[in-house]
Amino acid sequence: xxxxxxxxxxxxxxxxxxxxxxxxxxxxxxxxxxxxxxxxxxxxxxxxxxxxxxxxxxxxxxxxxxxxxxxxxxxxxxxxxxxxxxxxxxxxxxxxxxxxxxxxxxxxxxxxxxxxxxxxxxxxxxxxxxxxxxxxxxxxxxxxxxxxxxxxxxxxxxxxxxxxxxxxxxxxxxxxxxxxxxxxxxxxxxxxxxxxxxxxxxxxxxxxxxxxxxxxxxxxxxxxxxxxxxxxxxxxxxxxxxxxxxxxxxxxxxxxxxxxxxxxxxxxxxxxxxxxxxxxxxxxxxxxxxxxxxxxxxxxxxxxxxxxxxxxxxxxxxxxxxxxxxxxxxxxxxxxxxxxxxxxxxxxxxxxxxxxxxxxxxxxxxxxxxxxxxxxxxxxxxxxxxxxxxxxxxxxxxxxxxxxxxxxxxxxxxxxxxxxxxxxxxxxxxxxxxxxxxxxxxxxxxxxxxxxxxxxxxxxxxxxxxxxxxxxxxxxxxxxxxxxxxxxxxxxxxxxxxxxxxxxxxxxxxxxxxxxxxxxxxxxxxxxxxxxxxxxxxxxxxxxxxxxxxxxxxxxxxxxxxxxxxxxxxxxxxxxxxxxxxxxxxxxxxxx
Amino acid sequence: xxxxxxxxxxxxxxxxxxxxxxxxxxxxxxxxxxxxxxxxxxxxxxxxxxxxxxxxxxxxxxxxxxxxxxxxxxxxxxxxxxxxxxxxxxxxxxxxxxxxxxxxxxxxxxxxxxxxxxxxxxxxxxxxxxxxxxxxxxxxxxxxxxxxxxxxxxxxxxxxxxxxxxxxxxxxxxxxxxxxxxxxxxxxxxxxxxxxxxxxxxxxxxxxxxxxxxxxxxx
Numbered sequence: 001x002x003x004x005x006x007x008x009x010x011x012x013x014x015x016x017x018x019x020x021x022x023x024x025x026x027x028x029x030x031x032x033x034x035x036x037x038x039x040x041x042x043x044x045x046x047x048x049x050x051x052x053x054x055x056x057x058x059x060x061x062x063x064x065x066x067x068x069x070x071x072x073x074x075x076x077x078x079x080x081x082x083x084x085x086x087x088x089x090x091x092x093x094x095x096x097x098x099x100x101x102x103x104x105x106x107x108x109x110x111x112x113x114x115x116x117x118x119x120x121x122x123x124x125x126x127x128x129x130x131x132x133x134x135x136x137x138x139x140x141x142x143x144x145x146x147x148x149x150x151x152x153x154x155x156x157x158x159x160x161x162x163x164x165x166x167x168x169x170x171x172x173x174x175x176x177x178x179x180x181x182x183x184x185x186x187x188x189x190x191x192x193x194x195x196x197x198x199x200x201x202x203x204x205x206x207x208x209x210x211x212x213x214x215x216x217x218x219x220x221x222x223x224x225x226x227x228x229x230x231x232x233x234x235x236x237x238x239x240x241x242x243x244x245x246x247x248x249x250x251x252x253x254x255x256x257x258x259x260x261x262x263x264x265x266x267x268x269x270x271x272x273x274x275x276x277x278x279x280x281x282x283x284x285x286x287x288x289x290x291x292x293x294x295x296x297x298x299x300x301x302x303x304x305x306x307x308x309x310x311x312x313x314x315x316x317x318x319x320x321x322x323x324x325x326x327x328x329x330x331x332x333x334x335x336x337x338x339x340x341x342x343x344x345x346x347x348x349x350x351x352x353x354x355x356x357x358x359x360x361x362x363x364x365x366x367x368x369x370x371x372x373x374x375x376x377x378x379x380x381x382x383x384x385x386x387x388x389x390x391x392x393x394x395x396x397x398x399x400x401x402x403x404x405x406x407x408x409x410x411x412x413x414x415x416x417x418x419x420x421x422x423x424x425x426x427x428x429x430x431x432x433x434x435x436x437x438x439x440x441x442x443x444x445x446x447x448x449x450x451x452x453x454x455x456x457x458x459x460x461x462x463x464x465x466x467x468x469x470x471x472x473x474x475x476x477x478x479x480x481x482x483x484x485x486x487x488x489x490x491x492x493x494x495x496x497x498x499x500x501x502x503x504x505x506x507x508x509x510x511x512x513x514x515x516x517x518x519x520x521x522x523x524x525x526x527x528x529x530x531x532x533x534x535x536x537x538x539x540x541x542x543x544x545x546x547x548x549x550x551x552x553x554x555x556x557x558x559x560x561x562x563x564x565x566x567x568x569x570x571x572x573x574x575x576x577x578x579x580x581x582x583x584x585x586x587x588x589x590x591x592x
Numbered sequence: 593x594x595x596x597x598x599x600x601x602x603x604x605x606x607x608x609x610x611x612x613x614x615x616x617x618x619x620x621x622x623x624x625x626x627x628x629x630x631x632x633x634x635x636x637x638x639x640x641x642x643x644x645x646x647x648x649x650x651x652x653x654x655x656x657x658x659x660x661x662x663x664x665x666x667x668x669x670x671x672x673x674x675x676x677x678x679x680x681x682x683x684x685x686x687x688x689x690x691x692x693x694x695x696x697x698x699x700x701x702x703x704x705x706x707x708x709x710x711x712x713x714x715x716x717x718x719x720x721x722x723x724x725x726x727x728x729x730x731x732x733x734x735x736x737x738x739x740x741x742x743x744x745x746x747x748x749x750x751x752x753x754x755x756x757x758x759x760x761x762x763x764x765x766x767x768x769x770x771x772x773x774x775x776x777x778x779x780x781x782x783x784x785x786x787x788x789x790x791x792x793x794x795x796x797x798x799x800x801x802x803x804x805x806x807x808x809x810x811x
Contacts, residue, residue, distance in 0.1 A: 145618045201693060205683050212686075293618055334617040341614050348610065348793065355797050402807070403631070405792045408799060412806030435642030436635060440807055447808075464649040465642030471717035472710075483660045497721060504724040518788045520781055528732040536784040537791035543806055551803045555794045562790050 130158035130166045130313045132322040133285075138309045138330040143341075143591065146303040146334035147291040153324065156313040159282045165315045166282045173289065174308040174328070176272035178264040182257040186298060189250040196243050199236045206233055258295050262305040268328070274310065287311075291332075303333050340591030350565075354558040361557075362550030368557050375514050375532035376542050379413070379490070382512045383420045386487035392427035393417065394486040396477060396502065398493025398517065399470060402436045405540065406518045410492035411444050412543035413516075417490065418448025422457055429480060430463040433473045438465045474498040478505045491515040491530070492539065495522045503529030516542065599802045606800035646671070670705075677702035746772050 133153040141148035151171060159166035206229045213226055265272075277289050289309070291301020306329030314321040362368055386393045395414055400407040414430070421428045430445065432438035442463045449458040466476045481489065482505065489506040491499070491513070499515075499522040506513045507529050515526035516534030526533045534542060537559065544552035569588075576584035605627065612624050650664035680687065681695020690696055697703075735741040752758060753769035798804035 143616055145616050145621055204692075205686070205688065205690075208688060209686060293621075334619075336615055336617050338614050338616045345614055351790070351793055352797060355794060359803070405795045408804070408807050409795060412804065415806055432642070435638035435640075435645075438642055438645060439638055443808065444806065460645075461649050461652060463645075465645040467646075468639075469710075469714065471714040475713070475717055479660070479663065497718065500724045500728055501717065501721055504728055518791070520784055520788075523784070525728065528728040537787035540791035540795045543795075543804060552798065555798050555803070559787075559790050559794045563787065566786055566790075 128163070129320050129322040130163060130315060131156045133169065133311050133313055133324045136309070136311055136324045136327045138307070138327045140330065140332045141288060141290070143335055143338040145293060146332050147293050147301040149289045149301075149307055149309070149330055149332050150286070151289070151309055151311065151327070152286045153311055155283070155285050156322070159313065165320075166313045167316050168282055168314050169280050169284065169287070170276050170312045170314055170321075171278045171280070171287045171289065172274040172310050172312065173277045174265075174268055174272050174326075175275045176264040176267055178257075178260065178271070182254070182261070183298060185250055185254050185257060186296075189247065189254055192243050192247050192250060196240065196247065199240055199243075202232065203236055254296075258300070258302070261302040265306045265329075268306070268308050301332065304331050306331060343588050343590055351558065351562050354561055355555050358557040358561075359551050359554030362554035365550070368550070368553045370541070370545055370553060370556055373534065373538055373541065373545050375516060375534040375538065376413075376545050378512075378514055378532045379417060380420060382488035382490070382514060383417065383424055383426060385512060387424040387426045389487045391487035392429050392484055393421060393488045393490065394477070394480060394484075394506075394511070395428060395430045395490045396493070397430070397432060397434075397437055397441060398491065398495045399433050399473070399498070400437070400494030401434050402440050404494050406492075406494045407437060409540045409543060410516075411440060413490075413492050413546065414441060415444045415448045415451075416546045418445040419452045422449040422452035422454040425454075425457065428462050429484070429486065431466045431473070431477050431480060432463060433466065433468060433470075435465050435468075438463055470496070470498060474501050477502060481505050481509045481511065485509050486511050489513045491517070491526065492534070492542075493517065495519055495526075500525040500529060506530075595805075595808065598808060599805075603800055603802060606796070610800075643671070674702065674705060677705065 133156050135154040136151065137153070138149055138151045140146075141150045153169075156162075156166045156169075158164060210226070210229055210233070278287055280287050289301070289307075292299045294300060308326055308328030309330070310326045311324045312321045313324075358368070383393060395417060397407060397410050397414070400410075402408070418428060428445065430441055432441060442460070445463055446455070446458050449455050466473050478501065480486070481502075486506075486509070489502075489511045491502060492515070495502075495517050496519065499517070499519075503513060503515065503526055513530035514532045514534075515530040516539040517523060517526060518536050518539055520536070523533065523535055527535075541556055541559075544556045573585060573588070575581075608623070609627075612620050647668065650668050652658075653661050653664045677699045678696040679689050679691055681690045681693070681697075681699055682688075683690070683695055688695075729747070733740070733744045733747055735744050749765060750769045750772060752765050755762075755765075758765055795804060799807070
């Protein structure tokens with residue numbers, strides 16, 4: 001076999017058509033993929049599929065041959081190659097047969113027969129099917145809304161071992177023929193609805209055009225089409241009511257059909273057939289048959305319906321396969337509690353308890369220390385500066401929506417700023433990106449002015465909407481900065497790519513700038529370009545810090561204790577991971 | 593009553609949203625999606641308010657001849673022209689007003705205004721970021737003290753990592769840069785993220801319990 005040893009030029013790639021797919025022999029020195037004829041894919045020249053890179057450590061290793069276990073990363077790529085391989089085998093066989101038929105000389109015949117014999121040996125499908133999968137189990141997928149069944153099995157003994165000929169596993173579900181009639185009803189319904197939509201769209205402009213024509217104002221080239229429009233409108237008038245009735249009838253039929261799905265499945269094994277619902281690559285022993293919950297969809301997988309499954313182990317030649325035992329009936333259903341989120345639930349409960357506990361303590365009058373926040377302390381000074389300079393204060397709420405916590409925290413700071421502005425009789429400008437944020441900000445500023453005892457000073461133009469286009473908004477705010485030269489710019493909320501453009505323009509305009517955001521990527525920009533920056537959680541702490549209300553301070557204290565707990569648990573996690581205490585680390589695992 | 597009803601609504605829906613996260617059942621999802629639909633509905637009404645606000649402020653600026661009063665004219669002209677072009681379309685060779693269909697989106701003037709004015713202007717604004725990054729980096733990297741010097745050195749290493757002409761020291765620079773990004777930088781980022789997470793939960797709890805009322809104009 002050494003004479004037929006071939007090299008694959010794609011040294012860092014594994015070839016999925018190899019019987020040893022998933023494994024590549026990679027000599028470290030040459031960094032080449034060197035496979036024997038048996039190991040090399042039969043269509044080696046067309047071998048393309050990427051399955052992974054050779055790790056750097058392996059490349060550096062001085063050993064002559066390293067068997068690398070490369071995981072398949074792209075399932076689609078493998079399926080594509082699988083299909084291509086089948087086509088290549090057929091094409092090559094056909095070509096060889098043609099060559100054999102055309103060849104005249106005996107010598108050529110002999111050569112061809114040798115070649116054909118060699119290739120047939122390599123191209124011929126495995127004569128014996130692989131051993132089937134065993135211990136096939138099907139159960140309702142956990143922690144979901146239903147409409148999903150999970151299967152797992154023990155791999156075929158010929159997958160990665162034994163004859164090593166398993167290429168993939170095909171999962172089949174038994175489907176009653178009734179589902180075909182339901183499918184045809186769905187298709188008819190969809191077609192009829194499309195037809196109605198087309199006629200409805202056609203009608204108004206067609207009528208308009210005909211009216212114009214009757215008034216002697218035909219559109220260019222329209223005169224030739226008058227008959228067509230008239231006929232279509234007449235047909236539309238006749239057909240639309242009929243189609244609408246048909247849609248109502250089909251909808252009823254579809255709904256009745258959907259209700260009948262569970263009972264139709266009880267006829268197993270008669271009046272139905274096995275249909276493929278998915279494929280997984282060799283080496284995988286799990287499949288999730290996920291449907292959708294939308295009853296109108298063709299992919300709807302009804303809950304509480306008895307489903308039957310089987311799994312086929314298939315070789316490169318799809319005709320050579322083995323079937324597993326049938327498993328079922330299995331029913332899918334939705335769960336009322338996601339057990340995969342228990343750690344989050346516990347954390348929320350503990351944190352909620354801590355918050356309530358410290359709020360209660362704060363209510364009793366126990367003094368709670370909060371470290372100074374320079375950014376918030378600077379707000380009052382900045383407002384004073386603006387008053388002295390006779391220039392306005394620009395308050396930017398960012399690009400967040402009213403549902404973002406950063407924006408909610410920003411409203412609180414805006415309320416405080418508005419109160420001070422009203423007291424000092426300074427001008428405030430609040431350009432908004434989101435219309436809902438604008439309406440809430442208007443209420444906040446109005447309340448701030450009222451609290452300061454100057455409701456008459458409130459002007460609806462203080463808070464205004466600009467646009468919902470990111471850079472158009474930036475252009476508008478920058479224009480305000482450069483034209484009105486505010487003494488102070490306050491940026492509080494959620495910011496994205498515009499943060500630095502805003503902050504740098506403000507710096508160029510010579511304004512004092514205070515920023516606060518929970519967008520990690522934007523914090524460095526604000527730190528560089530602004531005079532004071534509230535980093536992350538400081539933005540949320542600002543309301544408590546400003547108000548000094550015990551209720552708000554209590555929640556801050558709870559946050560501090562929670563942070564201490566996180567530090568302690570992270571340290572314990574490091575220790576546990578190093579000591580291989582998996583029971584400890586799995587306690588914190590959150591799924592879906 | 594004006595304050596209590598909104599507070600009660602916030603509490604009810606806030607608590608529902610907390611528990612919804614732990615309930616994957618279809619009925620829970622249905623209520624969740626129903627509530628999310630309300631956000632869109634409210635958003636559409638709020639957009640009308642927003643456009644009205646923009647028109648009012650612009651008209652006021654033009655009327656009172658405030659500084660830069662010419663810009664609102666362009667704003668209003670752009671607003672109304674795009675709305676107008678968006679409704680004028682051509683079907684079967686005939687121009688008309690189409691309020692219910694999408695002919696207006698293929699109106700050449702609508703497309704041209706969008707493709708050749710709005711998009712280039714927005715791209716220009718975004719491109720300015722490159723220059724602002726340079727000026728901000730210059731300010732940040734001035735070695736005024738030890739911390740600023742450390743920042744400068746770290747930034748230089750990370751920047752040099754992408755230099756293709758580093759010769760034999762290239763791998764060492766790349767390893768150091770990767771370490772800087774993956775160890776001290778990531779550690780600090782994670783600390784901030786944990787703080788933000790806790791802050792979000794605490795603020796959400798305060799909003800649900802009615803302690804934080806800044807969003808109602810009561811700071």
